[in-house]
Amino acid sequence: MASIIVDIPPSMSIVVDHPSYSLASNVVTAHLLLQFIVLRKLQYLILTDDNPFEQFCTNLFVGGDDLNPTIINGKIIAEEIRTGIAAEIRQMKEATGKIPGLAVVLVGKRRDSQSYVRHKIKDCEEVGINSLLDELPDDCPQDDVVNAVSNFNKDPSVHGILVQLPLPKHMDEEKVLNTISLEKDVDGFHPLNVGNLAIRGREPLFIPCAAKACIELLLRSGVELVGKNVVVIGRSRVVGLPTSLLLQRHHATVSVVHAHSKDPERITREADIVISAAGVPNLVRRNWLKRGAVVIDVGTSPVEDPSSEHGYNLTGDVCYEEALQLVSAITPVPGGVGPVTVAMLLSNTLDSAKRAFGLS
Numbered sequence: 001m002a003s004i005i006v007d008i009p010p011s012m013s014i015v016v017d018h019p020s021y022s023l024a025s026n027v028v029t030a031h032l033l034l035q036f037i038v039l040r041k042l043q044y045l046i047l048t049d050d051n052p053f054e055q056f057c058t059n060l061f062v063g064g065d066d067l068n069p070t071i072i073n074g075k076i077i078a079e080e081i082r083t084g085i086a087a088e089i090r091q092m093k094e095a096t097g098k099i100p101g102l103a104v105v106l107v108g109k110r111r112d113s114q115s116y117v118r119h120k121i122k123d124c125e126e127v128g129i130n131s132l133l134d135e136l137p138d139d140c141p142q143d144d145v146v147n148a149v150s151n152f153n154k155d156p157s158v159h160g161i162l163v164q165l166p167l168p169k170h171m172d173e174e175k176v177l178n179t180i181s182l183e184k185d186v187d188g189f190h191p192l193n194v195g196n197l198a199i200r201g202r203e204p205l206f207i208p209c210a211a212k213a214c215i216e217l218l219l220r221s222g223v224e225l226v227g228k229n230v231v232v233i234g235r236s237r238v239v240g241l242p243t244s245l246l247l248q249r250h251h252a253t254v255s256v257v258h259a260h261s262k263d264p265e266r267i268t269r270e271a272d273i274v275i276s277a278a279g280v281p282n283l284v285r286r287n288w289l290k291r292g293a294v295v296i297d298v299g300t301s302p303v304e305d306p307s308s309e310h311g312y313n314l315t316g317d318v319c320y321e322e323a324l325q326l327v328s329a330i331t332p333v334p335g336g337v338g339p340v341t342v343a344m345l346l347s348n349t350l351d352s353a354k355r356a357f358g359l360s
């Protein structure tokens, strides 16, 4: 193990005890450590895996230890969005006598899926969207799900169709999702919607809700996107991929980290903004983050906890307590991205109804 001691008068020393730092890089930055040590009146500074050298030096460049991070409140932002949607729906009802409709297809009894669907239905009621729920058993044939979708495709009172993912293992998700009619694809998962999101100058009919939520949270918190280095962790159809595409439409410089990425800590530590959607609890530790970074934590993994009300706790991808020590803003889990994702679903459903009623 590398262990370097730099003598600094008067009677101070620096101990760099870390396998991955060469003598050369330590010598170059030794004067920065000196400044820090004098400033803090420290006798020793021990760098470990949790507090690596490069990150430490980045922090030093940025300055003091007095960041007071903003906790981005997704519940309040979602409520503001819902208030606007409810007002538009009241006007729509006065003008046309009609309201938007959202149909949800839920297969199986996953507790977290049931909970999200309950949230969606409650929020629909609150803003004046009519909601329909088709619940199917875990072991039903795929054709039953396809038929449920087809019926909703034909129903003129339905403007949005959502098939809650994941589907049971024996089903072909791609096939089921492709049966949703393009005009009712409020999740924005249809290949044509994804393709149009990816191509400059084209307009998708719908943009996936979690991606929209991330951007909305950033913009409403006053975070500039143009030219910023953004790292998106995850590249799924539901979150990672559409988020990276939408960020590029906002002129951010986007890097995508996934399960095969080498040295994800180093890549993520470069980012001004980190959006994490891996679904791995506490993946992003302190040493993944640059001081002053903005963090949007999309991950919501149910982690077993028999002592909690529902038998599990929703846990984010980001080690929240550690991140709080150095970020400038962060979304909590729960109460961050989740409620805004649902608000975006309502917004997409409203947009779809407006198109159907010739109001847009």
Ligand SMILES: NC(=O)C1=CN([C@@H]2O[C@H](COP(=O)(O)OP(=O)(O)OC[C@H]3O[C@@H](n4cnc5c(N)ncnc54)[C@H](OP(=O)(O)O)[C@@H]3O)[C@@H](O)[C@H]2O)C=CC1
Binding pocket: 210, 213, 233, 234, 235, 236, 237, 238, 239, 240, 257, 258, 259, 260, 261, 264, 277, 278, 279, 280, 283, 298, 299, 300, 301, 337, 338, 339, 341, 342
């Ligand atoms: N709050 C909200 O509104 C929403 C939250 N979610 C949550 O977001 C999370 C992600 O959802 P979803 O995208 O559907 O999940 P998926 O499992 O479909 O995708 C996960 C992505 O993360 C990547 N990944 C997995 N492990 C690692 C790792 N160790 N390091 C880096 N990347 C990794 C995968 O890489 P690879 O492609 O190489 O396999 C994949 O691209 C979940 O917790 C989900 O519950 C989802 C939707 C909305």
Ligand SMILES: Nc1nc(=O)c2c([nH]1)NC[C@@H]1CN(c3ccc(C(=O)N[C@@H](CCC(=O)O)C(=O)O)cc3)C=[N+]21
Binding pocket: 115, 116, 119, 162, 163, 164, 165, 166, 187, 209, 210, 238, 300, 314, 333, 334, 335, 336, 337, 338, 339, 341, 342
């Ligand atoms: N077709 C489809 N579209 C989706 O958008 C989709 C999906 N399938 N499958 C699962 C993921 C996950 N997802 C969430 C939505 C809201 C919350 C949410 O509201 N969370 C609350 C807490 C909810 C609770 O307490 O149960 C919060 O974070 O505060 C979470 C996760 C949408 N997804």
